[in-house]
Amino acid sequence: MLALGLTGAALLAYALATSATGAIVAGLVGVAASWSVSAWTRGSGAPGGTVLAAVGIFVAAELAYWSLDQASVPDEAELLARRAAGLALRASGVIFLVACVLAALGLRPGGGLALETVGIVAVVGLLGIVLVLARAVYEAER
Amino acid sequence: MTGGVVRYATPKLGGYVVLTALGLLASLIFGRPELAAVAAPFAVVLAIGLAVSRRPDVRVHVELDRDRVLEGDEIVLEIELDARDSAPRLELLVEVPRGLELVSGANPMALRLGLGEERLLELRFRCTHWGAPRLGDLHVRTGDAAGLLVWEQTLELGTALRVYPRPEELRELVGPRETQLFTGNRVSRAKGEGLEFADLREFVPGDRIRRINWRASARRGELWVNEFHAERNADVILFLDSFLDARRDDRGTLDEAVRAAATLTERYLLEKDRVGLVNFGGVLNWLRPGTGLVQRYRIVEALLNTEITLSYAWKEIDVLPRGTLPPKALVLALTPLLDDRAIGALLDLRARGFDLVIVEVSPLPYAETPPGELGELAFRLWKLRREGRRFQYERAGAPVVEWHEGAPLTSVLEGVNTSRRHARARV
Numbered sequence: 001m002l003a004l005g006l007t008g009a010a011l012l013a014y015a016l017a018t019s020a021t022g023a024i025v026a027g028l029v030g031v032a033a034s035w036s037v038s039a040w041t042r043g044s045g046a047p048g049g050t051v052l053a054a055v056g057i058f059v060a061a062e063l064a065y066w067s068l069d070q071a072s073v074p075d076e077a078e079l080l081a082r083r084a085a086g087l088a089l090r091a092s093g094v095i096f097l098v099a100c101v102l103a104a105l106g107l108r109p110g111g112g113l114a115l116e117t118v119g120i121v122a123v124v125g126l127l128g129i130v131l132v133l134a135r136a137v138y139e140a141e142r
Numbered sequence: 143m144t145g146g147v148v149r150y151a152t153p154k155l156g157g158y159v160v161l162t163a164l165g166l167l168a169s170l171i172f173g174r175p176e177l178a179a180v181a182a183p184f185a186v187v188l189a190i191g192l193a194v195s196r197r198p199d200v201r202v203h204v205e206l207d208r209d210r211v212l213e214g215d216e217i218v219l220e221i222e223l224d225a226r227d228s229a230p231r232l233e234l235l236v237e238v239p240r241g242l243e244l245v246s247g248a249n250p251m252a253l254r255l256g257l258g259e260e261r262l263l264e265l266r267f268r269c270t271h272w273g274a275p276r277l278g279d280l281h282v283r284t285g286d287a288a289g290l291l292v293w294e295q296t297l298e299l300g301t302a303l304r305v306y307p308r309p310e311e312l313r314e315l316v317g318p319r320e321t322q323l324f325t326g327n328r329v330s331r332a333k334g335e336g337l338e339f340a341d342l343r344e345f346v347p348g349d350r351i352r353r354i355n356w357r358a359s360a361r362r363g364e365l366w367v368n369e370f371h372a373e374r375n376a377d378v379i380l381f382l383d384s385f386l387d388a389r390r391d392d393r394g395t396l397d398e399a400v401r402a403a404a405t406l407t408e409r410y411l412l413e414k415d416r417v418g419l420v421n422f423g424g425v426l427n428w429l430r431p432g433t434g435l436v437q438r439y440r441i442v443e444a445l446l447n448t449e450i451t452l453s454y455a456w457k458e459i460d461v462l463p464r465g466t467l468p469p470k471a472l473v474l475a476l477t478p479l480l481d482d483r484a485i486g487a488l489l490d491l492r493a494r495g496f497d498l499v500i501v502e503v504s505p506l507p508y509a510e511t512p513p514g515e516l517g518e519l520a521f522r523l524w525k526l527r528r529e530g531r532r533f534q535y536e537r538a539g540a541p542v543v544e545w546h547e548g549a550p551l552t553s554v555l556e557g558v559n560t561s562r563r564h565a566r567a568r569v
Contacts, residue, residue, distance in 0.1 A: 021153035050176040058183045065154040073233045079254040094183040101182045105175035
């Protein structure tokens with residue numbers, strides 16, 4: 001578990017050092033998996049540290065992609081300040097959002113096979129819609 | 143000045159899609175609601191970011207403060223931005239060609255423009271090398287607020303800059319042996335109207351009264367008049383050998399030769415001489431001798447386009463059209479003496495009776511001794527062969543002066559004049 005977390009962190013560091021975008025996702029997934037397994041082995045439902053972990057992973061992802069921008073073209077001072085403020089605002093939003101999600105999920109943590117199947121289909125459908133929309137807008141603009 | 147807009151997704155969009163998908167799927171598969179909670183922020187950023195994403199409307203106007211400069215001068219590129227829409231992140235990159243160096247301003251730069259905001263950005267460049275660099279394209283990249291999509295546009299600046307070689311200070315020029323018929327600043331050996339005293343002769347009807355030398359006349363008891371050297375111009379042909387050059391980094395013998403040619407053109411034209419150009423290389427071009435400012439610009443423009451073009455075709459001086467090399471012209475050759483075609487052409491010119499002066503732009507500072515004993519021996523042999531060539535020219539009556547990198551051109555020309563004076567004294 002610790003090894004998984006360390007590997008994730010190392011991947012993230014490698015991604016930042018070499019601007020390898022694929023490694024950012026892999027690193028974040030590694031860290032998230034490590035935290036998740038840790039929470040799972042400790043038992044209990046949604047752990048108390050979920051909000052903290054969600055904010056941490058989100059801020060880490062934002063900072064990682066921001067650093068990629070900086071590596072190619074550095075921001076001028078005003079833009080830097082605005083982006084930092086924007087990130088702080090989004091992080092606060094994430095706290096609120098995760099708290100809401102946890103509250104909603106807490107009402108019915110397990111729904112059985114049928115509900116989970118519906119959930120999977122919904123997730124795949126959501127991602128499909130996102131991709132189709134992005135592609136359609138791209139084609140239209142091109 | 144517009145190019146097509148290309149929109150593409152950033153790595154962040156792809157990454158967030160993957161994180162969302164993995165989080166939600168893992169949450170469902172393992173029945174862990176906290177994983178869905180972790181994935182939720184990414185999903186929300188994706189949904190809101192893509193829903194409100196639109197291309198920021200920013201107008202860009204680019205202007206260069208001047209398009210003709212001397213080497214070492216600075217130019218300012220003004221980029222005027224007019225945001226019809228707010229641009230959360232705008233990246234600008236100007237492609238800087240060889241020969242220009244950024245002095246002040248940021249390139250590339252990333253900035254933010256509010257709704258209706260106007261910005262004037264200044265990039266100051268130093269022109270470090272002569273030539274006709276075309277200021278490259280301006281890449282404008284705008285991103286949306288969430289950083290998920292970017293729009294990239296390339297604007298062709300299309301500004302052709304002319305960077306003229308900076309002329310050197312010259313104390314004296316190489317004087318031609320023969321002058322032409324037109325009036326100029328050179329003292330001709332022939333007698334005629336002029337200022338330089340030449341001789342005395344007896345008065346003949348038709349002579350002007352003001353040319354009578356009263357002191358000589360009083361001594362001799364009859365009228366004697368002064369004779370003067372006529373003031374004429376000369377034809378000078380600059381022979382630029384562009385078959386090969388020795389180069390290291392951004393310096394080379396051709397660069398030096400072009401600088402020298404530009405300097406000589408300016409100075410000879412100031413002396414009212416007619417100046418022509420023969421660019422003898424892979425691509426052959428020439429300019430017939432002429433005078434004045436227009437000719438100066440013609441020659442300098444031709445010099446700016448000079449480059450080494452690899453060619454195996456054998457070329458002789460016969461390929462030049464008649465009139466390019468007028469009789470009695472002084473041919474001033476600027477050559478590294480590396481290519482046999484140029485070396486042969488110069489000997490041919492001398493054999494045809496042209497007054498030939500060779501300024502050898504030395505390639506030695508750009509050459510390195512090859513490693514090993516054999517390499518050293520080969521290098522010495524190469525240098526000896528060059529000495530032999532120089533001697534061949536000297537024997538043919540064409541002085542060769544070696545010009546090493548960094549030495550002032552004026553000292554080289556003084557060396558030429560000295561060697562020509564000595565040659566005349568020997569004759």
